Amino acid sequence: MNSTGSPSAATVGIYQFGQDNNYKNVRYVNGTTPDQANIRADQKVSGPIPKGDGTLTFGTLLPATGDSSFLGAPQFAGVDLAIDEINKAGGVLGKDVKQLKGDSGDGSPNIAPSETDKLLRGGADVILGAASSSVSLSVIDKITGAGVVQISAGNTSTAFDTYPDHGMYFRTAPSDVLQGQVMAQTISEDGHSNIAILARQDAYGEALAKNVRSFYEESGGKVVSYVLYDANAANYTAEVEKAKAQHPDAIVLISFDEAKKIVPELIKAGIGQNG
CATH class of the missing domain: 3.40.50.2300 (Response regulator)
Structure with missing residues (x-):
């Protein structure tokens, strides 16, 4: 990860559709993304850090509805699997990890802010999502401003490279x-x-x-x-x-x-x- 919470290196797969309407991999390309030369104060960990209740709670802000809903099912499944494995291994600090589910939608209508409020009220320590860069940009201030970590597996917009996220935003997709x-x-x-x-x-x-x-x-x-x-x-x-x-x-x-x-x-x- 680089200084602002994004992958510094990644592999991009190139696929080609054939006459049979199926696709196949052509090749993989490895690449790196440049780090930010200057990290501002509002990109470093700052602001209020809420007091925990002893249970690690993940909130999922993923697309259950809208044009991006086809991305939601595998992402929800991935979170379910991770939490299941964590809990089978003993949980965190001796307690099972919990999950609160929210629907990010696709921005039309813009339901993500109210769903984010629901997750924050429910005590989410980390919010996973959104898949869409635009949706994440509509809620990032709510999440990071509350001292809650936000992690997206799908955001690629360059807007996050220099966003004033108080050091609380991360993504696993490259810019x-x-x-x-x-x-x-x-x-x-x-x-x-x-x-x-x-x-x-x-x-x-x-x-x-x-x-x-x-x-x-x-x-x-x-x-x-x-x-x-x-x-x-x-x-x-x-x-x-x-x-x-x-x-x-x-x-x-x-x-x-x-x-x-x-x-x-x-x-x-x-x-x-x-x-």
């Missing part, structure tokens, strides 16, 4: 600096010199899109269209047509569940897998 670099490198190695970027307009999409563009242009490539879209839009015809008009030889799509709407639009426009 988008690494993912953006790997994605740009992969596109260049595939021989594409002019690309269009379509990305959801939120903390995750904007940060990753920015890093892909930066690293890709540094390598000599050209971004001919750069479109940030509303993830809750009814359709994406205008965004796809805008990208198509610039005649890109590849599309970078940074999305969540709304890809199910965008990909058919790309194919219909002749710039998808059948273009």
